Amino acid sequence: MKGMSTIVKTIANIGFPIITIYGLYVIAHGHLTPGGGFQGGAIVASGLALLAVAHGTSWVESKVKEHDLSMLESLGALGFIGLAFLGLLMGGAFFSNFLVDTSMLFGAIPVDGAANINTGGTLPLMNFAVGLKVIAGLFAIVLVMAIATNKEED
Amino acid sequence: MNQRNILAAAFLTIVAVFLMFSALFMHPFGEPTSQAMDQYIIDNTVGETGANNGVTSVVFDYRGFDTLGEATVLFTAVASVVMLFRRLKK
Numbered sequence: 001m002k003g004m005s006t007i008v009k010t011i012a013n014i015g016f017p018i019i020t021i022y023g024l025y026v027i028a029h030g031h032l033t034p035g036g037g038f039q040g041g042a043i044v045a046s047g048l049a050l051l052a053v054a055h056g057t058s059w060v061e062s063k064v065k066e067h068d069l070s071m072l073e074s075l076g077a078l079g080f081i082g083l084a085f086l087g088l089l090m091g092g093a094f095f096s097n098f099l100v101d102t103s104m105l106f107g108a109i110p111v112d113g114a115a116n117i118n119t120g121g122t123l124p125l126m127n128f129a130v131g132l133k134v135i136a137g138l139f140a141i142v143l144v145m146a147i148a149t150n151k152e153e154d
Numbered sequence: 155m156n157q158r159n160i161l162a163a164a165f166l167t168i169v170a171v172f173l174m175f176s177a178l179f180m181h182p183f184g185e186p187t188s189q190a191m192d193q194y195i196i197d198n199t200v201g202e203t204g205a206n207n208g209v210t211s212v213v214f215d216y217r218g219f220d221t222l223g224e225a226t227v228l229f230t231a232v233a234s235v236v237m238l239f240r241r242l243k244k
Contacts, residue, residue: 115204137228
């Protein structure tokens with residue numbers, strides 16, 4: 001795929017930051033508003049797929065390697081399982097929410113039932129881990145498929 | 155009619171009778187089978203997990219093990235697709 005016209009590239013360049021910020025917002029506010037790691041990750045990955053379609057796969061391949069994407073995905077999975085085992089170590093149960101009601105990051109307790117960005121215990125951290133995993137995983141799928149079908153044509 | 159068709163018809167009748175019996179004793183449509191768990195999660199989500207989004211607290215805290223399986227499914231899918239298409243590229 002050689003990439004599309006200048007109009008498409010410009011529109012994709014304008015749209016990409018907006019889509020990415022929206023997806024990261026959905027991930028970061030996963031414990032407050034509808035959405036979470038899976039949904040926000042899918043939004044960010046769709047923005048990256050938009051870039052890949054507009055600019056062509058060879059352009060994207062020169063910026064990021066699928067090897068790094070696989071590594072990021074494994075990192076997200078390891079973070080997720082690591083948080084679960086930390087719950088086993090510190091909270092006494094697998095997936096125990098050991099951070100809630102402590103003075104640490106994300107450990108604040110909601111006042112009058114209104115949570116904010118600093119509450120939720122391990123939930124925001126798990127959202128970040130799953131979000132990283134979904135972004136890297138879905139974009140790796142799109143990129144690898146685009147590259148493989150591209151090589152067949154020419 | 156051969157023997158096989160008669161056997162199939164008998165089997166079908168038995169299954170249909172069982173299904174109709176279970177349909178007679180079915181729960182009223184739209185009502186949850188058990189409300190104790192729902193009410194517990196609605197009452198205690200904010201206090202126990204500090205999250206306003208009850209779905210996230212269920213997915214990542216109360217039912218975290220289920221999400222672990224979900225993440226494993228995604229990981230397997232990505233790994234297999236990358237493996238398959240990397241071979242196709244060469």
